[in-house]
Amino acid sequence: MSTIEQVPITLTVNGKKIQRFVDPRMLLIHFIREEMTLTGAHIGCETSHCGACTLDIDGISVKSCTMLAVQANGASVTTIEGMAAADGTLHVLQEAFRMMHGLQCGFCTPGMIMRASVLLKEIPDPTEEQIRYGIAGNICRCTGYQNIVKAIQYAAAKLNGRAYQEAAE
């Protein structure tokens, strides 16, 4: 087999346009963590089950361990690092996970928040059932999901101009 050619890719990561040459076999999660040094997205199972590597790619949620960096050529990618405002103000979902104790060890949290943000764009005021169905591709081994669901409800309430009443347990 002849030498493998590197492939030029151009993509927007958290609003910043970047150009790189990559090996075709480089997975997007490795590109984001190692080339971009954005280590918020985690590698959990590496088999597209756990969702810890979930990124927002052109408005859809993608498990970036199961996408090649070259497949994301031309796309706009948002990672957890791109969620808070430039002045450090937390994104409403980050605030919600903090307020509702939506995390314990925190390993799944970047994937949970990236998934939840797309879910809330598609269904701005989801029912509990829609939230649970919508995050079914993200595994948490600490919380039993209860406070994650509450955090997403908190964020939805705030985005819809309501106060979320229930306190975290």
Add this chain to the structure above:
Amino acid sequence: MIPGRFDYHRPASVAQAVQLLAELGDEARPLAGGHSLLPMMKLRMATPEHLIDLGGIAELKSITDTGKSIVIGAMVTQNKIISSELLAEKLPILRETSLQIADPQIRYVGTLGGNVANGDPGNDMPALMMCLDASYHVAGPDGARSIKAREFYHGAYDTALNAGELVTAIEIPLPPAGQGHAYEKLKRKVGDYATAAAAVVLTMSGGKVATCAIALTNLADTPLLAEEAAALLIGKALTPALIAEAASAAEAITSPASDGRGPAAYRTKMAGVMVTRALNSAAKRATA
């Protein structure tokens, strides 16, 4: 887990993709959503030297109503199927089935073409396409042809596709007015393949079954069309006794593996349960 080395190609048209497949031969694999192929490449169970990414081919991403059928491009994702108003109106069983596949992230990327062409007996769409009597449009070095879903599956990962051929679209005849449908799937957890699943479409006339098709997922090396089970129902009222008879006839054609989803005998029994549930729901939804 990193895939082996390969050269990457991104054709802009079906013609270019077919040409690349012909030039590069056996060592080339087409890449659709990649949610079956990339995991296999990470395990080094697949080591293609060339990947031909179909993601840049716009002509494979449309859903069209021809008046007699719906034609769905091979690169249409499960999520596009779920959110298509056209499909919700004309072929709601597609949405019902897509919603039971994998998880949200995978449905955004996984495609209908990949699901039907891979030949994985665990995939849900092949049995559904057999049930709906769909045809696959195929492009290859000798031109275009059409293959019936009912004649496409020869064994696990063994299909009617010849070397260098590519599924470009799935054509599904528009169902008759009043048709009831259901896809019933038993699975252990989100993201798992079916322990057993059944697709049913039927029409009723004067309280009796007028037409019916039944197909089964993950109960043999290929999806199964339960022709005898469906034939038993024609011209008869759908009584519990008759449904039980059809369920037994469907069970009789299964040959599932004993695996983590349960022993073969259990999975066969569950095939009957899924057929029973799907017949009941389809009958409730049928209007005549």
